[in-house]
Amino acid sequence: ETGVTQTPRHLVMGMTNKKSLKCEQHLGHNAMYWYKQSAKKPLELMFVYSLEERVENNSVPSRFSPECPNSSHLFLHLHTLQPEDSALYLCASSQDWNQPQHFGDGTRLSIL
Amino acid sequence: QKEVEQNSGPLSVPEGAIASLNCTYSDRGSQSFFWYRQYSGKSPELIMFIYSNGDKEDGRFTAQLNKASQYVSLLIRDSQPSDSATYLCAVNINTDKLIFGTGTRLQVFP
Numbered sequence: 001e002t003g004v005t006q007t008p009r010h011l012v013m014g015m016t017n018k019k020s021l022k023c024e025q026h027l028g029h030n031a032m033y034w035y036k037q038s039a040k041k042p043l044e045l046m047f048v049y050s051l052e053e054r055v056e057n058n059s060v061p062s063r064f065s066p067e068c069p070n071s072s073h074l075f076l077h078l079h080t081l082q083p084e085d086s087a088l089y090l091c092a093s094s095q096d097w098n099q100p101q102h103f104g105d106g107t108r109l110s111i112l
Numbered sequence: 113q114k115e116v117e118q119n120s121g122p123l124s125v126p127e128g129a130i131a132s133l134n135c136t137y138s139d140r141g142s143q144s145f146f147w148y149r150q151y152s153g154k155s156p157e158l159i160m161f162i163y164s165n166g167d168k169e170d171g172r173f174t175a176q177l178n179k180a181s182q183y184v185s186l187l188i189r190d191s192q193p194s195d196s197a198t199y200l201c202a203v204n205i206n207t208d209k210l211i212f213g214t215g216t217r218l219q220v221f222p
Contacts, residue, residue: 002155002157033210040214041214042116042200042211042212042213042214042215043156043200043202043212045209045210045211048209056209088155090155090156097204098143098144098163098204099144100146100158100161101146101158101202101210102158103148103155103156103157104155105154105155106155
């Protein structure tokens with residue numbers, strides 16, 4: 001139990017579907033992150049939110065749309081994804097930018 | 113040059129030996145350094161973090177940081193088969209941005 005909960009754990013969707021990934025942290029942290037992990041590649045930072053304000057958008061395609069309604073919740077809205085978007089999507093949180101990040105269990109996403 | 117570099121391995125060590133995992137980074141201004149362990153199919157789990165030059169010990173794990181040479185290492189003493197995993201080095205390059213290496217796969221054999 002890391003204090004960061006992601007749902008769903010697995011998601012299979014077609015390229016024309018719209019779905020959302022959810023992340024909730026129970027650690028009282030101020031920053032939340034979305035990462036993408038593909039096979040044979042390092043973890044790729046997608047988005048960073050600090051105190052509910054987006055501070056980093058790492059050149060992510062617009063078919064990924066983040067939302068941070070409060071400091072405990074983070075969403076990643078997905079629409080018209082491509083097969084190369086199949087990956088493990090990880091949410092993390094930290095107290096501050098230079099503090100350790102704690103990861104959720106991830107959502108395994110498969111695009112048909 | 114990659115921002116954070118690790119040897120992908122696998123690094124094979126016998127049970128009870130010391131495993132030494134190394135990581136180099138490109139940004140001299142980096143201030144925070146982290147080691148994560150990731151089992152196959154699981155999410156990364158924080159093992160150690162270090163901010164200052166020198167050694168930091170926690171149980172069987174020791175993190176070593178040398179900012180002048182721009183490397184950080186992780187030593188695992190008395191390695192166990194349960195330590196077999198991929199170890200990710202992560203470095204804060206600038207505000208809010210944590211850059212991960214590709215990871216080193218460690219295999220501890222009985």
